[in-house]
Amino acid sequence: MTDLDDTDRRLLNALVQDPKATTVALASTLGLSRNTVQARLARLENHGALLSFERRINPAALGFPLTSFVHIHVQQKKLSDIVTALARIPEVVEAHGLSGAADILASVVARNAEDLFRVNGAILDIDGVERADTSLSMAELIPHRMRPLLGPR
Numbered sequence: 001m002t003d004l005d006d007t008d009r010r011l012l013n014a015l016v017q018d019p020k021a022t023t024v025a026l027a028s029t030l031g032l033s034r035n036t037v038q039a040r041l042a043r044l045e046n047h048g049a050l051l052s053f054e055r056r057i058n059p060a061a062l063g064f065p066l067t068s069f070v071h072i073h074v075q076q077k078k079l080s081d082i083v084t085a086l087a088r089i090p091e092v093v094e095a096h097g098l099s100g101a102a103d104i105l106a107s108v109v110a111r112n113a114e115d116l117f118r119v120n121g122a123i124l125d126i127d128g129v130e131r132a133d134t135s136l137s138m139a140e141l142i143p144h145r146m147r148p149l150l151g152p153r
Contacts, residue, residue: 008049011040023038066111066136072104086106092119108134
């Protein structure tokens with residue numbers, strides 16, 4: 001969705017400010033009708049502009065304080081099956097297909113170093129995975145953010 005107008009941007013900024021705001025509160029803050037806000041939110045959600053609530057949950061609060069990034073090298077012909085197998089590993093919280101040396105970049109959470117070793121083993125056990133290079137996240141320097149993209153261009 002790339003056809004955001006000023007009202008959409010104002011609405012998204014208001015949600016960034018107060019993610020728990022009700023439709024009525026958003027309407028009041030933005031000087032819009034409740035129906036306009038509801039319609040805009042529905043359109044934004046239907047077009048994929050709003051991600052799931054799941055993205056707001058901190059894995060550390062669930063007992064998974066370690067975050068790592070795993071560059072996975074695979075046999076291309078088996079990519080679809082590999083992605084299916086990766087999705088079965090609960091600690092793989094996100095994966096992207098890459099250009100470059102590695103084929104997949106997976107974000108992996110773990111309880112501790114021993115648990116990360118187990119998860120890496122599960123990744124390496126997938127048929128078609130040739131190699132996995134793991135980097136441990138030492139600190140989140142810039143948290144996930146969208147606000148800078150919502151400002152004037």
